[in-house]
Amino acid sequence: MNNMHIFIIRALMGSVFGVILSKFFFPKAPVVVIVCLCVVLVGLAYFSEYLRKRKQDHAARTGLSSQKGKKVS
Numbered sequence: 001m002n003n004m005h006i007f008i009i010r011a012l013m014g015s016v017f018g019v020i021l022s023k024f025f026f027p028k029a030p031v032v033v034i035v036c037l038c039v040v041l042v043g044l045a046y047f048s049e050y051l052r053k054r055k056q057d058h059a060a061r062t063g064l065s066s067q068k069g070k071k072v073s
Helices: 003-025 031-062
Strands: none
16 A cells, blocks of 8 residues: 555544544534544554654664564574
8 A cells, every 4th residue: 555545544534533533522613623633633643653663663673573672583
């Protein structure tokens, strides 16, 4: 999958969950708040990917696995 497909999937999922969360917690929220929540959710998806890749890169450079700091043999 290329980056555009990943963005589309994340945007759709962020929109769906953003609307569900906003209607559940803030039923009278204006559309602007719902859109902001959707943007935040998509941003958090990219931030979590960044953290995951950073952890994997660090483990690869140090020779450690991602499971509790055990050495890879």
